[in-house]
Amino acid sequence: MSQKTSNGITYFLGDSDGERQRLTEQAAILEPFTRRLFESAGIAPGMRVLDVGSGAGDVALLAAEMVGPTGSVTGVDRNADIMEVARSRAKASGYDNITFLNTDVNDLMIDDAFDAVVGRAVLMYQLDPVVTLKQATRSLRDGGIVAFLEFDTTTGGGISIPNSSVVSKCWRWFIETMQLSRVERHMGFKLPSAYKAAGLLHPQMQAHSVIGGGPNWPGYKYVEHTMRSMLPVMEQFGVTTAKEVEVDTLAERLEAESLENGTVFMVSNWIGAWTHKV
Numbered sequence: 220m221s222q223k224t225s226n227g228i229t230y231f232l233g234d235s236d237g238e239r240q241r242l243t244e245q246a247a248i249l250e251p252f253t254r255r256l257f258e259s260a261g262i263a264p265g266m267r268v269l270d271v272g273s274g275a276g277d278v279a280l281l282a283a284e285m286v287g288p289t290g291s292v293t294g295v296d297r298n299a300d301i302m303e304v305a306r307s308r309a310k311a312s313g314y315d316n317i318t319f320l321n322t323d324v325n326d327l328m329i330d331d332a333f334d335a336v337v338g339r340a341v342l343m344y345q346l347d348p349v350v351t352l353k354q355a356t357r358s359l360r361d362g363g364i365v366a367f368l369e370f371d372t373t374t375g376g377g378i379s380i381p382n383s384s385v386v387s388k389c390w391r392w393f394i395e396t397m398q399l400s401r402v403e404r405h406m407g408f409k410l411p412s413a414y415k416a417a418g419l420l421h422p423q424m425q426a427h428s429v430i431g432g433g434p435n436w437p438g439y440k441y442v443e444h445t446m447r448s449m450l451p452v453m454e455q456f457g458v459t460t461a462k463e464v465e466v467d468t469l470a471e472r473l474e475a476e477s478l479e480n481g482t483v484f485m486v487s488n489w490i491g492a493w494t495h496k497v
């Protein structure tokens with residue numbers, strides 16, 4: 220099911236069990252990028268961190284590991300079901316320094332003073348990311364860290380050499396659905412201007428690509444599961460059909476192409492930016 224939010228933006232990946240699973244798979248791929256961003260930003264033991272749009276809790280879990288038992292993490296998400304998943308994963312991982320709050324970050328009322336505000340793949344879903352950033356950093360102490368990692372299509376994605384028509388088609392459907400869903404495609408590049416408008420200092424930045432191929436590359440399943448999560452919204456918007464996507468064999472077909480032709484796929488790009496509150 221698509222999640223049409225009150226701001227008119229469709230969370231085009233839906234909120235199925237499959238999507239929750241996809242988020243944790245994506246998180247495993249993005250973990251090194253996110254860790255590097257947080258290390259560069261200065262997330263350190265003892266800090267109190269606010270994670271905006273926690274989803275299944277992967278960023279909060281990473282932050283909890285980095286701040287250690289003397290620090291703490293508060294995760295916020297407007298989706299009650301996914302918050303429950305995040306809570307049970309935190310419990311199963313043995314972390315008792317994470318609290319999850321089920322609320323829209325734009326309505327967040329919290330008195331704690333945080334040392335850092337972080338988020339991944341969340342500003343791109345806001346009608347006005349500046350409003351969200353202002354609200355999220357309201358309880359950040361002066362000098363505190365702001366670090367976001369956002370998906371960005373500016374430099375492409377769905378690229379392959381030799382060219383794979385399968386991946387090119389998936390990318391075309393993906394971009395069309397993103398546009399129809401009113402999700403921001405250039406959020407990574409827009410992070411500095413959003414930070415500035417929210418009263419924050421100009422950030423330092425990093426870019427990361429999900430690129431690979433060959434046997435057993437996790438990127439094949441990442442593409443398949445992303446297409447599976449998006450399929451209901453793609454069909455709803457008339458972008459493509461289940462018959463055309465043949466989602467059940469997508470990962471298999473991409474791997475076969477890579478093994479046969481040596482194809483390398485660059486499936487997505489991510490941009491991180493970190494700064495401090497003045």
Ligand SMILES: C[S@@+](CC[C@H](N)C(=O)[O-])C[C@H]1O[C@@H](n2cnc3c(N)ncnc32)[C@H](O)[C@@H]1O
Nearest residue numbers: 272273274277296297298322323324339340341
């Ligand atoms: C693509 S998921 C990313 C989850 C997580 N940050 C990660 O990278 O694994 C985006 C999440 O942000 C949440 N979200 C989006 N806008 C929000 C808002 N204004 N307030 C709270 N949660 C929000 C959605 O419900 C969803 O769970």
